[in-house]
Amino acid sequence: MPASPPLLLFDIDGTLMRKSGPLHRQVLVDAVKLVTGLDATTDHIPVQGMLDRDILAWMLRDAGATPSKIKQAMPQVVQHAQALYTARCPDLRRKVCPGVRALLQKVSRRQIKAGLVTGNLSQIGWTKVENAGIAHHFAFGAFAEEGKDRATLARRAIARARRENWITRNSKIALFGDHENDILAAKANGIRSVAVATGISLPSALALLQPDFLLTDLRDCPLEEILA
Numbered sequence: 001m002p003a004s005p006p007l008l009l010f011d012i013d014g015t016l017m018r019k020s021g022p023l024h025r026q027v028l029v030d031a032v033k034l035v036t037g038l039d040a041t042t043d044h045i046p047v048q049g050m051l052d053r054d055i056l057a058w059m060l061r062d063a064g065a066t067p068s069k070i071k072q073a074m075p076q077v078v079q080h081a082q083a084l085y086t087a088r089c090p091d092l093r094r095k096v097c098p099g100v101r102a103l104l105q106k107v108s109r110r111q112i113k114a115g116l117v118t119g120n121l122s123q124i125g126w127t128k129v130e131n132a133g134i135a136h137h138f139a140f141g142a143f144a145e146e147g148k149d150r151a152t153l154a155r156r157a158i159a160r161a162r163r164e165n166w167i168t169r170n171s172k173i174a175l176f177g178d179h180e181n182d183i184l185a186a187k188a189n190g191i192r193s194v195a196v197a198t199g200i201s202l203p204s205a206l207a208l209l210q211p212d213f214l215l216t217d218l219r220d221c222p223l224e225e226i227l228a
């Protein structure tokens with residue numbers, strides 16, 4: 001291992017895998033109904049790049065819940081959403097984005113630490129990567145429960161890696177993501193941003209935020225350059 005081991009952080013949806021969204025949306029709707037009796041929807045919410053708790057708060061608000069009702073219901077809604085997702089999640093191995101498996105195998109072979117930084121609730125995020133057959137590549141993760149935005153989640157992930165002595169002050173750290181919010185989170189933490197156009201954000205929209213790397217997908221990912 002080099003004196004300053006690198007750290008790679010990955011968003012899940014649109015970055016590691018695609019189209020695991022419909023079930024995810026449905027369990028949020030079902031959990032709101034179960035706990036509050038309210039009929040909510042995600043149809044009008046731009047969920048990409050958002051944190052699950054923010055999506056739930058938006059759904060509850062638009063379904064007529066007061067701020068105090070939202071606060072009171074949230075812990076149970078979160079718990080039910082995670083349980084429903086875990087119970088219903090299908091095999092996701094075919095949803096993994098191009099180049100992801102090869103890149104993660106390379107990362108593991110080189111003993112580079114990798115972590116998840118995602119707006120998913122923790123059990124939903126871990127279930128996705130487990131059912132996609134890629135969970136073993138990740139040492140840890142920062143999830144929706146742990147912060148108010150992606151920049152905070154990335155900061156928590158980096159702090160955890162420091163605490164565990166996986167990285168030093170000079171370590172190169174990169175955040176891979178498919179959304180403008182991933183680029184902003186990387187920049188807010190002074191780490192490298194690797195934007196990958198496998199989500200719904202157009203390459204031109206991602207380019208506006210000037211990520212350090214902008215890739216069509218993760219095939220032939222220039223890992224050496226990213227870590228240089």
Ligand SMILES: [Mg+2]
Nearest residue numbers: 011013014178
């Ligand atoms: Mg994403």
